[in-house]
Amino acid sequence: xxxxxxxxxxxxxxxxxxxxxxxxxxxxxxxxxxxxxxxxxxxxxxxxxxxxxxxxxxxxxxxxxxxxxxxxxxxxxxxxxxxxxxxxxxxxxxxxxxxxxxxxxxxxxxxxxxxxxxxxxxxxxxxxxxxxxxxxxxxxxxxxxxxxxxxxxxxxxxxxxxxxxxxxxxxxxxxxxxxxxxxxxxxxxxxxxxxxxxxxxxxxxxxxxxxxxxxxxxxxxxxxxxxxxxxxxxxxxxxxxxxxxxxxxxxxxxxxxxxxxxxxxxxxxxxxxxxxxxxxxxxxxxxxxxxxxxxxxxxxxxxxxxxxxxxxxxxxxxxxxxxxxxxxxxxxxxxxxxxxxxxxxxxxxxxxxxxxxxxxxxxxxxxxxxxxxxxxxxxxxxxxxxxxxxxxxxxxxxxxxxxxxxxxxxxxxxxxxxxxxxxxxxxxxxxxxxxxxxxxxxxxxxxxxxxxxxxxxxxxx
Amino acid sequence: xxxxxxxxxxxxxxxxxxxxxxxxxxxxxxxxxxxxxxxxxxxxxxxxxxxxxxxxxxxxxxxxxxxxxxxxxxxxxxxxxxxxxxxxxxxxxxxxxxxxxxxxxxxxxxxxxxxxxxxxxxxxxxxxxxxxxxxxxxxxxxxxxxxxxxxxxxxxxxxxxxxxxxxxxxxxxxxxxxxxxxxxxxxxxxxxxxxxxxxxxxxxxxxxxxxxxxxxxxxxxxxxxxxxxxxxxxxxxxxxxxxxxxxxxxxxxxxxxxxxxxxxxxxxxxxxxxxxxxxxxxxxx
Numbered sequence: 001x002x003x004x005x006x007x008x009x010x011x012x013x014x015x016x017x018x019x020x021x022x023x024x025x026x027x028x029x030x031x032x033x034x035x036x037x038x039x040x041x042x043x044x045x046x047x048x049x050x051x052x053x054x055x056x057x058x059x060x061x062x063x064x065x066x067x068x069x070x071x072x073x074x075x076x077x078x079x080x081x082x083x084x085x086x087x088x089x090x091x092x093x094x095x096x097x098x099x100x101x102x103x104x105x106x107x108x109x110x111x112x113x114x115x116x117x118x119x120x121x122x123x124x125x126x127x128x129x130x131x132x133x134x135x136x137x138x139x140x141x142x143x144x145x146x147x148x149x150x151x152x153x154x155x156x157x158x159x160x161x162x163x164x165x166x167x168x169x170x171x172x173x174x175x176x177x178x179x180x181x182x183x184x185x186x187x188x189x190x191x192x193x194x195x196x197x198x199x200x201x202x203x204x205x206x207x208x209x210x211x212x213x214x215x216x217x218x219x220x221x222x223x224x225x226x227x228x229x230x231x232x233x234x235x236x237x238x239x240x241x242x243x244x245x246x247x248x249x250x251x252x253x254x255x256x257x258x259x260x261x262x263x264x265x266x267x268x269x270x271x272x273x274x275x276x277x278x279x280x281x282x283x284x285x286x287x288x289x290x291x292x293x294x295x296x297x298x299x300x301x302x303x304x305x306x307x308x309x310x311x312x313x314x315x316x317x318x319x320x321x322x323x324x325x326x327x328x329x330x331x332x333x334x335x336x337x338x339x340x341x342x343x344x345x346x347x348x349x350x351x352x353x354x355x356x357x358x359x360x361x362x363x364x365x366x367x368x369x370x371x372x373x374x375x376x377x378x379x380x381x382x383x384x385x386x387x388x389x390x391x392x393x394x395x396x397x398x399x400x401x402x403x404x405x406x407x408x409x410x411x412x413x414x415x416x417x418x419x420x421x422x423x424x425x426x427x428x429x430x431x432x433x434x435x436x437x438x439x440x441x442x443x444x445x446x447x448x449x450x451x452x453x454x455x456x457x458x459x460x461x
Numbered sequence: 462x463x464x465x466x467x468x469x470x471x472x473x474x475x476x477x478x479x480x481x482x483x484x485x486x487x488x489x490x491x492x493x494x495x496x497x498x499x500x501x502x503x504x505x506x507x508x509x510x511x512x513x514x515x516x517x518x519x520x521x522x523x524x525x526x527x528x529x530x531x532x533x534x535x536x537x538x539x540x541x542x543x544x545x546x547x548x549x550x551x552x553x554x555x556x557x558x559x560x561x562x563x564x565x566x567x568x569x570x571x572x573x574x575x576x577x578x579x580x581x582x583x584x585x586x587x588x589x590x591x592x593x594x595x596x597x598x599x600x601x602x603x604x605x606x607x608x609x610x611x612x613x614x615x616x617x618x619x620x621x622x623x624x625x626x627x628x629x630x631x632x633x634x635x636x637x638x639x640x641x642x643x644x645x646x647x648x649x650x651x652x653x654x655x656x657x658x659x660x661x662x663x664x665x666x667x668x669x670x671x672x673x674x675x676x677x678x679x680x681x682x683x684x685x686x687x688x689x690x691x692x693x694x695x696x697x698x699x700x701x702x703x704x705x706x707x708x709x710x711x712x713x714x715x716x717x718x719x720x721x722x723x724x725x726x727x728x729x730x731x732x733x734x735x736x737x738x739x740x741x742x743x744x745x746x
Contacts, residue, residue, distance in 0.1 A: 138545070138546050139546075139547075140547065140698065141546075141697060143694065143695060143697035143703075146607075147610075147616075147695070147696070147697065150616075154610070154614040155614075156615065156616060250710045250711075250712060253712060254709075273712065275511070276512055277712065278511060341548070342548040342707070342711075343545055343548035344547065346707055346708075346710055346711040347711060348512060350510060350512060351512075354510060360510065361507050361510035361511060365507065367503060367506060367507055367510065
C-alpha cells in the first residue's frame with residue numbers, strides 16, 4: 001500500500017494543470033483507494049469541494065482533453081480562471097456548495113488612520129455591520145502608516161486599513177520584511193487633492209513650482225505616485241525639481257501654516273481642513289488626474305486568511321455592506337455625522353461633510369459641487385495593482401524585472417471580492433483588467449513595461 | 462521671617478499668573494469686522510463652510526482663557542468615561558501612562574541599582590562599563606522606538622522598554638557614584654570589625670549611598686515622564702501622549718494646552734514624592 005502523498009490537495013487536484021488528465025479512478029490521481037483518500041483529506045474538504053466544482057466545470061467546457069490542455073498551455077492557469085469566472089458564477093456556485101462555517105475568531109482588532117479614506121471600515125463599527133456578522137471588532141486609531149505596517153507584521157492587528165500600494169510593497173519586501181499581504185477591497189476611490197498654501201494663489205501652473213516643498217503621507221502611497229505623475233506630466237522631475245517629504249497628514253496642515261511646505265497631496269479631510277483653517281486652497285482634486293483612482297484599501301495578511309477563512313469572509317461581508325452604503329450619495333451626511341466624533345476621525349463635522357457630500361468651499365472663495373469628489377468603489381481591480389507596480393518601477397522603488405500580473409493576482413483578491421459581492425446581492429462588474437485613462441493617457445495593463453518606458457521623466461531613463 | 466517671605470512669594474506668583482492670563486486674554490480678543498452685512502447668500506454659506514457661523518465664535522485657532530477654562534472643566538468634570546479604544550477620559554489616559562512609566566521605571570530600578578552597586582565597588586568594572594554607558598546615555602527615546610517595535614513585536618511592551626532604556630542611566634551612574642564615594646573611614650571601621658561582605662553592603666554602604674541613589678531615581682523618574690509622552694505619541698493607543706496626538710490630529714490647541722498642563726502638574730507631583738523620599742533617607746550629621 002502506498003503512503004499518501006504529502007503534497008497539498010490543490011496541487012494534485014488543480015483542474016488548471018495542463019498536464020494532468022481529470023478523469024482517473026481516484027479523483028486525486030494517486031494510486032490508492034478513494035476511501036483512504038477521503039479519510040486523509042477530510043480536513044480540507046471545503047477546498048476540495050471548490051476544486052471539484054471547478055474541475056467539473058472545466059470538463060463540461062472542454063470535453064476533449066487535448067483541447068483543454070492546449071487552451072491552458074496557451075493562456076495560463078490564472079487567465080483561464082479569470083476568463084471562466086467572468087462567464088460563469090463560479091464564486092456563487094462554490095458558495096452554494098459549502099455552508100457558512102463557524103467563525104474561527106470573533107474578537108478582532110482592525111487598525112485605521114483617521115482619514116475619510118477609511119470611511120467604510122470605520123462606519124461599519126458604529127453602524128453595527130461587524131456585529132451583524134457575529135464579530136466583536138475594535139477599530140483602533142493608529143499614529144502613522146509605518147506603525148500600521150509594523151503592527152500588521154507583529155500580528156497586533158487582525159486586519160487593517162492600508163494605503164493600497166502597501167500590501168504590494170510588503171508582499172514584495174520593499175521597505176519591510178517580505179510577508180504576503182492581501183487586499184480584500186479598495187476602501188475609497190478619488191478623495192484626495194493637491195492643497196497649496198494661500199501665498200501661492202497666483203501660481204496655479206505647475207511649471208512655476210520649481211523648488212517647491214511638498215508633503216505626502218507615505219512613500220508607498222497613491223499620494224506619492226499621483227503627485228509624481230502630475231508634476232512629471234508638467235515637465236518637472238519630482239526627484240530633482242521639487243522636494244517630496246513624508247509627513248503625517250495632521251502635521252501637513254501645521255507645516256503649511258508655518259510655511260515649512262508649499263503644498264501637499266494628502267488625504268481628506270486634511271485638504272478641506274486647510275481650507276477651514278484658512279491657510280490653503282484646493283489646487284486640484286485627484287479626481288481630475290484619474291477619475292476613479294483607488295486610494296486606500298482594506299486587507300490583511302495571507303496567513304490570517306488561511307487560518308481564519310470564515311472570519312475573513314464575515315469581515316468581507318461587513319466591509320462590502322458598508323462600502324455599498326457609503327457609495328450612495330444620500331447617505332453621506334449621515335456618515336459624516338457618524339464618523340466625525342473623537343473616537344473616530346476627531347474632526348469638525350462640517351469639514352467631513354464637505355468632503356463626503358462633494359459640496360465644499362475651495363479656499364478661493366467659491367463653493368464647488370463635485371458629487372464624486374470622494375467615492376467608495378470596493379472592486380480591487382488587478383489592473384490598478386499593475387499600475388501601482390509600474391509607478392514603483394518608474395520611480396525606482398523596486399528594481400529589476402517585475403512579474404506584474406503574478407503579483408497583482410496574488411495580492412488583490414478580485415475573485416473573492418466578486419464572490420462576496422454576489423452573495424450580498426450587489427452588482428458585480430465584469431472583467432479583471434479594465435484599462436484606465438490617467439491625465440489623458442490610456443494605461444494598458446497588458447503591456448506594463450512599455451508603459452513604464454513611455455514616460456519622458458522617470459528614473460528608468 | 463521665612464513665613465513673611467513665603468507670603469510675599471505667593472503674592473508675586475499670583476501676580477505673574479494674573480498678568481499672564483491678562484496678556485493672553487488681550488492677545489486673543491476677537492477681531493472686529495466680520496459681520497454678515499453686505500454679504501450675498503453664497504458668501505454667507507461659504508463663511509459657514511469655514512466654520513464661521515455668523516453670530517457664533519469659531520473654535521480653533523489660539524483659544525481664549527474662557528475657552529480654556531471651559532475645556533478644563535469639561536475634562537475635569539468627567540474624567541473617567543470610556544467610549545471604546547479611541548476615546549477615554551483624562552484620568553484613564555493618565556492611569557495608562559503612569560502604569561507604563563511605573564513598570565518601565567521598576568524594571569530599570571531592578572537592573573540599575575544592583576548593577577550600579579557592583580560597578581561602584583569595583584574600579585575595574587567601573588572603567589570597563591563607562592564607555593558603554595556614555596554612548597547609550599544620550600540616545601533619544603524616539604530613536605529606540607523603531608528598533609524596539611521591530612524586535613519586541615509588541616507596541617505596549619516597546620513603550621515600556623523605551624521607558625526602561627531611557628531611565629536606567631541616571632540611576633546607574635548615581636548608584637555607582639554613591640557607592641564609590643562612601644567614606645573611607647566607615648569602610649575601614651567595617652573592615653576592623655570583620656563584618657561579612659553582605660552585611661557591609663547592606664548596613665554600611667547602602668545607607669551611606671542611599672541619598673545619591675535616590676537622587677538618581679528622581680532624575681530617572683523625571684526622564685521617564687518626559688519619555689512617555691513621546692513614546693505614546695508614536696505608538697498611539699492609550700495614555701496622555703496618545704491624547705496629545707489625537708488632539709493634534711484634530712488641530713485642537715485648547716486640548717493640547719490642557720494636556721501640557723496636566724503633564725506638567727503630574728510631573729511635579731512625581732518629583733515631590735521623590736523629594737520626600739530623599740528627605741527620609743538623608744542622614745544629617
